Amino acid sequence: MAVSETSTPSALAGQNLLGRFFRKEVVLFIILVVGVLLLSTQTDKFLTVDNILNQGRLLTEVMLLALPMTYIIITGGIDLSVGSILGLTAITLGYTWQNLGLPLEVAIVVAIAIATLAGFVNGLFIVRLGVPPLIMTLATLALYRGLAEGISQARSVRGYPEWFFELGQRNLLGIPTQLWIAVISVIIAGIVLSRTTFGRSLYAIGNNELGARFSGIPVNRYKLLIYTFSGFMAGIAGWIFVSRVSTTRSDMGTGLELDVVAAVVLGGTSIFGGSGTIVGTVIGAVLIQLLKNGLALSGVKGDATIVVIGIVLIGSILINNFIQRRSGQTT
Amino acid sequence: MTPILQLDNISKQFPGVKALDNVRFEMNTGEVHALLGENGAGKSTLIKIISGVYKPDSGVMRFDGQPVVFNNPREAQSKGIATIYQELSLYPELTVAENIFMGHAPKRSIGPLKVIDWKTINERAVELLASLHIYDMDVRRKVGSLNVGNRQRVEIAKALSINARVLIMDEPTAALTESDVEQLFQIVRLLKERNVGIIYISHRLQEVFELADRVTVLRDGQYVDTRPVSETSEENLISMMVGRTIDNLFPKLPAAPGKPVLEVRNLNHAPLTKNVSFKVHAGEIVGIAGLVGSGRSELAQVIFGMTPAQSGEILIEGQRADIRSPGQAVKMGIAYVPEDRGTQGLIKQMNIRENASMAVLRSLSRASFIKFGEERKLAKESIEQLSIRAYSPEQIVNKLSGGNQQKVVISKWLASKPRLLIMDEPTRGIDVGAKSEIHRLMSELAVKHGLAVLMISSELPEVLGMSDRVLVMREGQIVAEFDRAEATQEKVATAMMSSGQKAAVTA
Numbered sequence: 001m002a003v004s005e006t007s008t009p010s011a012l013a014g015q016n017l018l019g020r021f022f023r024k025e026v027v028l029f030i031i032l033v034v035g036v037l038l039l040s041t042q043t044d045k046f047l048t049v050d051n052i053l054n055q056g057r058l059l060t061e062v063m064l065l066a067l068p069m070t071y072i073i074i075t076g077g078i079d080l081s082v083g084s085i086l087g088l089t090a091i092t093l094g095y096t097w098q099n100l101g102l103p104l105e106v107a108i109v110v111a112i113a114i115a116t117l118a119g120f121v122n123g124l125f126i127v128r129l130g131v132p133p134l135i136m137t138l139a140t141l142a143l144y145r146g147l148a149e150g151i152s153q154a155r156s157v158r159g160y161p162e163w164f165f166e167l168g169q170r171n172l173l174g175i176p177t178q179l180w181i182a183v184i185s186v187i188i189a190g191i192v193l194s195r196t197t198f199g200r201s202l203y204a205i206g207n208n209e210l211g212a213r214f215s216g217i218p219v220n221r222y223k224l225l226i227y228t229f230s231g232f233m234a235g236i237a238g239w240i241f242v243s244r245v246s247t248t249r250s251d252m253g254t255g256l257e258l259d260v261v262a263a264v265v266l267g268g269t270s271i272f273g274g275s276g277t278i279v280g281t282v283i284g285a286v287l288i289q290l291l292k293n294g295l296a297l298s299g300v301k302g303d304a305t306i307v308v309i310g311i312v313l314i315g316s317i318l319i320n321n322f323i324q325r326r327s328g329q330t331t
Numbered sequence: 332m333t334p335i336l337q338l339d340n341i342s343k344q345f346p347g348v349k350a351l352d353n354v355r356f357e358m359n360t361g362e363v364h365a366l367l368g369e370n371g372a373g374k375s376t377l378i379k380i381i382s383g384v385y386k387p388d389s390g391v392m393r394f395d396g397q398p399v400v401f402n403n404p405r406e407a408q409s410k411g412i413a414t415i416y417q418e419l420s421l422y423p424e425l426t427v428a429e430n431i432f433m434g435h436a437p438k439r440s441i442g443p444l445k446v447i448d449w450k451t452i453n454e455r456a457v458e459l460l461a462s463l464h465i466y467d468m469d470v471r472r473k474v475g476s477l478n479v480g481n482r483q484r485v486e487i488a489k490a491l492s493i494n495a496r497v498l499i500m501d502e503p504t505a506a507l508t509e510s511d512v513e514q515l516f517q518i519v520r521l522l523k524e525r526n527v528g529i530i531y532i533s534h535r536l537q538e539v540f541e542l543a544d545r546v547t548v549l550r551d552g553q554y555v556d557t558r559p560v561s562e563t564s565e566e567n568l569i570s571m572m573v574g575r576t577i578d579n580l581f582p583k584l585p586a587a588p589g590k591p592v593l594e595v596r597n598l599n600h601a602p603l604t605k606n607v608s609f610k611v612h613a614g615e616i617v618g619i620a621g622l623v624g625s626g627r628s629e630l631a632q633v634i635f636g637m638t639p640a641q642s643g644e645i646l647i648e649g650q651r652a653d654i655r656s657p658g659q660a661v662k663m664g665i666a667y668v669p670e671d672r673g674t675q676g677l678i679k680q681m682n683i684r685e686n687a688s689m690a691v692l693r694s695l696s697r698a699s700f701i702k703f704g705e706e707r708k709l710a711k712e713s714i715e716q717l718s719i720r721a722y723s724p725e726q727i728v729n730k731l732s733g734g735n736q737q738k739v740v741i742s743k744w745l746a747s748k749p750r751l752l753i754m755d756e757p758t759r760g761i762d763v764g765a766k767s768e769i770h771r772l773m774s775e776l777a778v779k780h781g782l783a784v785l786m787i788s789s790e791l792p793e794v795l796g797m798s799d800r801v802l803v804m805r806e807g808q809i810v811a812e813f814d815r816a817e818a819t820q821e822k823v824a825t826a827m828m829s830s831g832q833k834a835a836v837t838a
Contacts, residue, residue: 196699197692204689207680213637214675215689215743216661274680 024268024320025280031316032287039294046294057168057176057244059289061086061237061253063282064182065260066267067189068230070281073264074193075205075223076273077133081122082234082260084144086253089115089238091148094157094248104164112235118144119231123224133227141257145250152250160246168243178240185233190278198222206273263288266313268320287312333396335360335528336381336412336497341390343376350376351387354554356547360496361526363519365539365560368549369572369734369762374532377549378499381530382414383407413490414499421482421489423475428456430474431489459488463518480511487518498522499530504538505760508623516542534760536565550574573764580763581796582771584778588799589613590648592783593665593751595634598643603629605807607643611751611783616773618798619787620823626807627787628670631753635667636660648750661690666749668740670756670787672733676740679729683721684710686728686739691746713742717772734765741769745776752776755787770797791820803827 040047065082072079093111096102102110122140125131167177193199204212205219213219234253242248267284269276291312295305334357343351351373358364368374379385381392383401391398394410401407404414421430429436432452439448456470465484474482483503490498500519504512519529519542531543539546540560548555548571555571569580593611598604603626611617619627632638634645636654645652647663654660660667669675677686687710688695695705710724717738721731728739737757744752754773758766774797776782788794794801801818803811803826811826 195701197696197701198699200685200692200701203681204678204685208674208678210674211676211678212689213657214667214669215678216657217689218656218658 025277025283027320027323028266028268028280028283028287028316031312031319032283032290035287035312036290036294039290039298042294042298045297051293051297053176053179055289055293056179056182058293059285060176060178060182061241062256062259062263062289063285064185064233064237064240065230065256066263066281066285067185067278068226068233069260069264070189070267070269070276070278071193071202071226072133072230073261073269073271074202074273074276075226076209077126077223077227078137078261078271079119079122079133079227079230080137080257080261081118081140081144082230082237083253083256084141084148085115085118085231085234086238086241086256087250088118088144088148089235090242090248090252091152091250093239093242095151098157098159104161108239112232112239115235115238116228116232119234120224120228122231123227126227127220127224145254148250152248154250157248158246160242165243165246168240168245178244181236181240186278186282193278202226203274206270206275259288262313266316287316334358334393335395337393337396338377338381339391339393341377341380341387341392343380343385343387349552351380352552353390354549354552356381356554357557358497358528358530360528361523362545363523363529363531363543365531365533365543365546366549367532367536367539367546367568367572369732369764372549372572372762373552374549375501376552378414378501378530378532381407381497382412382499408493411494411496412499413493413495413497415483415486415490415501415503417502417505421474421485424473426471426473427460427468427477427485428453428470430485431456431459431470431492433489435493455492456488459491460484462491463488463521478511479506480508480514483507483511483515484518487522491522495527497528497530499532501532502534502760503531504533504535512538534762536568539568540565548572569763572762580767580770581793582767582774583616583797584774586614586616586778586799588615589781591646592648593634593785594644594646594649596644596646598630598633598645599641600629600633600638601641603807604633604640607807607809609802609809609812611785613750613781613783614777615799616777616784616786616797618794618801619785619804620791620794620801620827621804622827623789625804625827627804628755629807630804631667631755631785631787634660635665635753661747664748664750666690666744666747666752668737668744668752668754668757670759672736672740676743677728677736679736680727682725682727683714683719683731683739684724687713687724687743687746690743709746713739713746716745717742718768732762732765734761734769737761737765737769741772749782751783751785753785753787756789757786758793759789773797791823794818794823795820 036047045051069079069082089111092114093107096110097104097107118140122137125136126133170177172180193202201212201217201222204215204217205222209219238253241252263285264276264281265271265284266287267276267280267282269280288309291309292305295308300308337357339355341351341354342349354373354377356377366374366377376385380387383404383406386400386402393399399410422433425433429452437448437451437455438445453470460466460468460470463484468481468484474485477485503515507515522529531539533539543560545557545559546563546568547557548568550572589612591610592613596608598607607630619630621627629638633640634654636656636659639655645654647665652663654663673679678689684706688706692701695702695709707724713719714721714724719735719738719742721735728736731739757773758769773784773786777784786794786797795818798818799815801813801823802809803823805827813822
């Protein structure tokens, strides 16, 4: 079990010790460190404080989306619409500010509210009508993107006031502002997943939904909650995105859902549900971002970068499977 | 006569467990040989060695007098050793005929191509089924649309299609209805006449006496004895299996029922709960008997809020309770030990601690943060109180034996301190030792702790042995009620069968 609450070593049988030590997260972390060291030998621009912080800035949106995605995948679901919700948020923000003339502060709140509603609608159909999450969110991936395009009419929004860029382009205490949000979110999401009744219930649902229902766990309420949370976080990520790139376009966040799912799955969360940790997801997201950046700085061309990332994804999953099997962790 | 199958000094070690220790086993053609033992005694390991899933660490296996080593199940099958596992291994989306010939379909040539000969497949499938006296099965039907009994017949036909000489049946009757059981017995006798050797594993001792010629008993991975069935008795076999005599399988204490805990009035939920009314008092065990499909579990799930009532009233200690979800039922003091512990009762991939606390997690938390210390304490207490055999509360539930898994389910619900405990098939598929322990616990909970217990069981001896009152369900209704004194096998069985149906109840 990958519930990250660690137990007293004395309570464990010897045969599991190796497996406990070589948890998926540990293996992944080793891969991350080795990757970073290798890349830093190729270029001296990679392992610098400035570059790493800048990568943190670029990483924030994926990281914020990966947190609810971890919850959702742990329950055995998936949310493919997050990229589209991010786009819809961006457009709503720009449209309500520029075209409807709302104050920018209000526009931000409205946009995030719409994003939350979009996630709630996903959850409602999944829970009440039993639409499979893959199909529901594949449908809203198209639907929300279509809405965004319809509202924007292919016009981009520019000319945001200077204070608006504080979040996406400036630093707070020497650290990119949005990275603070990411770090705090990661900590809260990690604690909630590993230490609360809600987090425990997500694992129970993912391992055996019927069994969870028979245990009196409010399965439907929790599922509705995580899809709504996913919409909310896509809203926050959309706001950060607009602030970072200074402009609003309807194709923002296209394909982002795949980066997010890749980070979560690379982080050791089982796509079948039932296991996974926030720590793993964080390492997964960081690994992908640093690989992209490090390879680019080493002079590898864009296409080759994607190939390398694909290979690393497959490779690390194979390494993990191998180690888990050797240590008798598979059931 | 040389035995068709002979195993000598077979040992098999798994990390941390000696699953088999110098076990022997032999079988003749045309023999039904029962293999008995408690869960964890090594039966499964033994049949997996015979069918080529595992290789023994030491020992010799002879087939037809020749030493054999199977590297995989396919090699065992090619010798004619077929296995029918508890979980049937059929493809629900394929037809009966396709399933029977999976992997060895007859082919014909069109020019250079070898293609599956559909006509022959279907014809031979019909022949095979006919040889088992099964004439009413459409071989073009998808297996997924068949009931459990028919699926099992397909499995048997599949075994015969590879010319099985040894057929291993692992708990074949566990999921069958009474009439399916009777048909299965006929097929087994038919195979016996054809000189197929059958290894028969079952927890139901009466089946062993009805069917088997000889019986081999294993205990804790060790060989105990092999005897002709005619020279043994039920008590005898039980004491061989558990290594001590079980004085009483149904240790029922005299009950002194108090005030009603549960009262149900005109409860309805289409289609299988119709106008049900009854009461369960504190300190009392009420048994519900009935055939599979008579609506017993459905009734329990209405009371527990899984499928909330469409009309009618549920009263808990005289107060009207509007139960719309299991969560509300738990708050009202209702606990439900469900029928299927694997899919309903437990999260098998999680450990004992996490399962034991699952129903009471909220009360083990502060501001929804789990108090891990208290959780661990609860798990340790559960393990102690129900003597669950586990090396640690961190042990994954899936690795426990059936009886110990059931104890985890029960401990999970006792932790919720219920007023009403509903137990659905509380001892299905578990060994006699654990069975007697669970019965004792049930009785103590009712009498010493004043719980109201509602027990659903398909085993009449259990219903009669444990209940203070017996309710009988048929087609979603309660059709009869008996006091402990007046309830007899015959009366209850007669009430269970709908009019015109023949009483074929295993005693």
